[in-house]
Amino acid sequence: MADRAKRKSPARNAAKSEKKPAKRSGAGRPSRLSREMIIDTSMKLLEQYSIEGFTLAKVAEELDTVSMALYNYFPSREALLAELSNHICKQFEMPTAPADQAWQRTLEDWVATLRTLAARYPIMIKVTGIDGKTSSGWLRIARIVSTTLQQAGFEGRALAINSWLFTCEAIALVNAELMGGFHSPISFAQLDELAREDQEHYLMLRPYHEQLSAQAILDEGLADMIATLERKLDAP
Structure with a gap:
């Protein structure tokens, strides 16, 4: 009788085994997780x-893992953003x-390449600088503008400030167009x-806004930027 009491039915054993949670492949790190x-x-x-709203917790939740698992690949949120x-x-x-390409054409190519990449990766401009720190990737891109202006004749303080201004203005111009430019009819909703009086002013301009394209605005803005650089170079 005692031996029989100690025995457990197959049904009870099966029920107990079903209650056991499945073991994960690692402590908070699914086997499918990767840097990519x-x-x-x-x-x-x-x-x-x-x-500001981007956190490792959100990334972990999306990947069905825990935040600590991400530290095996990136030591911090800032490192991931960089x-x-x-x-x-x-x-x-x-x-x-x-080899003999004019510096103006090089800057035009630079802006066109920037726009293409920013259109492919809308977050690009968001992550070029985090907490006042510019990423090394962006510094390599910006150096093309600086060396181009140096070859054009800028040096010292003039080189530093005009390189910075050109890249900032290019980013603003590209970002404005990718976000839906001011010329878009929907901006008058x-x-x-x-x-x-304000309505009448914008209604007067509306036919011209509707004729504009993103490329036309980009071309006009870039032409103004280059013309400004040319005037500075020609100034005594």
Whole structure:
């Protein structure tokens, strides 16, 4: 009787085994996790959240893991953001240029390449600088502008400030167009909330805005930027 009481029925054994949770492949680190997956997931999340709203916890949740697992690949949130920028910036490839190419054409090619890459990766401009620190990937891209202006004749303080201004203006111009430029008819959706005089002004301009294209605005803005540099070089 005692031996029989100690025995457990097959049904009870089966029920007990079903209650045991399945073992994970690692402590908070699924076997499918990889550096590439973390980067891809982070880029998708940054299309939805601001830099301030981006956290390792969100990345981990999206990957069905825990935040600590990500530290096996990136030591911090800042390191991950820097790697995202470098990953994107490595794909910046200028077209092959002849040895005697004018500096103006090199800058035009640089802006065109920047726009193409930013269109492919909308988060690019978000991650070029985090917490006042510029990524090494972006510095390599910006150096093309600096060396081009140096070859054009700028030096010292003039080289430093004009390189910085050109890259900032190019980023602003490209970003404005990718976000939906001011010329877009949809930007007048709330026109009726303005005073009558303001409405009349914008309605007067509306036919011209509707004729503009993103490329036309980019070309005009870039032409103005280059013309400013040419005037500075010609100044005594």
